[in-house]
Amino acid sequence: MDRDSRRCTCTDSLHSVEKGRRTALKSGIGIALAGAVGTVGLSVSPVSLAAALTRKERDSLTPDQIIESMKKGNERFRSGNAHQHDYLAQKRASAAGQFPAAVILSCIDSRAPAELILDSGIGDTFNARIAGNVANEDLAGSLEFACAAAGAKVVLVMGHTDCGAIKGAIDNVQLGNLTGLLAKIKPAVDATQYEGKRTGSNIEFADKVARVNVQNTIDDLRKRSDILASMEKDGKIKMVGAMYHLSNGKVEFLS
Numbered sequence: 001m002d003r004d005s006r007r008c009t010c011t012d013s014l015h016s017v018e019k020g021r022r023t024a025l026k027s028g029i030g031i032a033l034a035g036a037v038g039t040v041g042l043s044v045s046p047v048s049l050a051a052a053l054t055r056k057e058r059d060s061l062t063p064d065q066i067i068e069s070m071k072k073g074n075e076r077f078r079s080g081n082a083h084q085h086d087y088l089a090q091k092r093a094s095a096a097g098q099f100p101a102a103v104i105l106s107c108i109d110s111r112a113p114a115e116l117i118l119d120s121g122i123g124d125t126f127n128a129r130i131a132g133n134v135a136n137e138d139l140a141g142s143l144e145f146a147c148a149a150a151g152a153k154v155v156l157v158m159g160h161t162d163c164g165a166i167k168g169a170i171d172n173v174q175l176g177n178l179t180g181l182l183a184k185i186k187p188a189v190d191a192t193q194y195e196g197k198r199t200g201s202n203i204e205f206a207d208k209v210a211r212v213n214v215q216n217t218i219d220d221l222r223k224r225s226d227i228l229a230s231m232e233k234d235g236k237i238k239m240v241g242a243m244y245h246l247s248n249g250k251v252e253f254l255s
């Protein structure tokens with residue numbers, strides 16, 4: 001704790017008195033990241049997480065450190081030890097500027113909210129959500145903004161188990177504009193090697209397709225975006241896939 005921090009008597013958590021963006025307490029991913037670079041150390045729990053990453057803190061981190069902090073955030077979430085976020089303070093700390101460490105492309109499924117399952121806070125990550133976590137031109141553009149313009153260092157493509165979009169693609173569902181979206185998942189269905197019943201109701205098959213689809217989306221982004229591909233080649237960003245398991249809350253990183 002720095003000298004500007006004080007113990008609050010209203011709850012059993014600690015609050016910090018902010019000094020601009022410099023505070024002792026960091027928001028979700030920020031706290032792990034800040035800890036990784038030695039700017040803060042917290043030994044108290046529960047903790048009120050009040051600040052967002054500064055540019056200096058974010059820029060000093062490697063993609064691997066950011067991925068590690070996301071893994072730790074998911075461990076906190078699934079073990080019931082998620083941080084106690086002070087979202088209003090995070091909002092205040094990030095209002096004048098944002099320095100997110102990562103951009104996440106994930107499914108719209110209501111059961112897979114990226115910030116919550118990774119225990120991150122306001123200002124920590126860019127988030128793009130689309131059924132079946134596929135890519136298109138607009139999403140590639142959004143990710144290019146996040147990395148090349150705004151400085152994010154990790155692209156996380158996250159699928160999940162029991163995905164309705166994946167099941168729909170397997171079963172050739174036709175529904176308005178959804179039909180075209182599901183067509184983007186079909187290559188993953190065709191590429192998935194599986195001996196059993198290849199139907200959407202077979203969750204084991206659907207989950208295997210979802211894993212292939214994550215990798216296909218990463219490959220698709222590399223093909224669509226010379227910017228992302230070259231940043232990855234130069235080691236400025238890492239592109240990584242993950243599967244979120246609805247049953248146990250684990251985000252399984254695939255590489």
Ligand SMILES: [Zn+2]
Nearest residue numbers: 107109163164
């Ligand atoms: Zn889904």
